[in-house]
Amino acid sequence: MADNALGRFLRARREATTPPTTGRRRTPGLRRGELADRAGISVEYLTRLERGTDRSPSGQVLSALADALAMTADERVHLYRLIKAGTTCAPPPPPALRPTVRATLAALEPTAAAVLSPAGDVLACTPRFREISGLDDEPNLVRFAFGPRAQAHHPDWDQVARDRAAALRAAADLGDPTAAALAFELSITAGAAFTDRYDAAASLPPTTGTEHWGSHLVAFETLYLSGEGELRLMVVFSQH
Known part of the structure; x- marks a missing residue:
């Protein structure tokens, strides 16, 4: 600095x-x-x-x-x-995805699906996921949830925000450095909207359920991939 x-x-x-x-x-x-x-x-x-x-x-x-x-x-x-x-430490690089994981995503098309890091980074996704997620150029689900477009995109924003904060808290508590760095960032940029939910997180986020993404009511399933990195495969089905 x-x-x-x-x-x-x-x-x-x-x-x-x-x-x-x-x-x-x-x-x-x-x-x-x-x-x-x-x-x-x-x-x-x-x-x-x-x-x-x-x-x-x-x-x-x-x-x-x-x-x-x-x-x-x-x-x-x-x-x-x-x-x-003023920070000299660079964040760790995202983990490389196995060819079989990328092949799984390709096989899921045209379904909306994405591979997520513990901190919520979208490491790879299908075109349909990119289309309905609202992320555009934002590569992280948690940062998007506390950004300027989130409440318009998620009619059920309060629940989505609580779940995203809980997921980040779980990852940070398990020692993921990228999750901890993102929590620090959002505590400043989003303020109490984030910190109140992050500090109150008392349970793990759901791995299945429904959310509103724009005009879509979606059902999602979250599956943990084998290997190092605690990566998740999120598959999303549009209900209407």
Whole structure:
């Protein structure tokens, strides 16, 4: 992260935020103490973040600061990118799919089907899955569920969001690094819409059931593939 970009951004947003009183003030925007109270952190910790002496805040802290500063969706994404820019560890590459797995997908056409990673990445799919899933250029089911188009695509969004968060929580709890990294990302970019469901996840997500995808009511079956990687084959049947 170049030259404490995170600290500068947080301070600029704090100073641009309307203070709770309109009386004469020596400093613009919120005071550090006011922002710290809103975010539920100490003034000392906020000072370290703004000065750049602490550049690795948790997702929970960043989400609380984003809420306290009423950040827009674009500002939340920028906040996450600032943190990501200071990370030197590259995510692990996606696992290679066996030829027999790809052949299985081909044999399922024209049915909607996809091979998913534990973190919800679509590693391969049939054309029909791409057509009705609504993903377009987004390659991850969980990120899509907490993105700007999800609620319009999923009339039953609340249940879909809970199930996607539970699936990500299960993968992260089992030590999947990509799932943990995505949970950190969404805690910032999606805020409480994600963290409330992620933190409350108390059971495994369903492996079968129904969901609304656009105008389609779909039934799905999820099968775990043999071998390393905990990959899943999701087969989706349109009900109408």
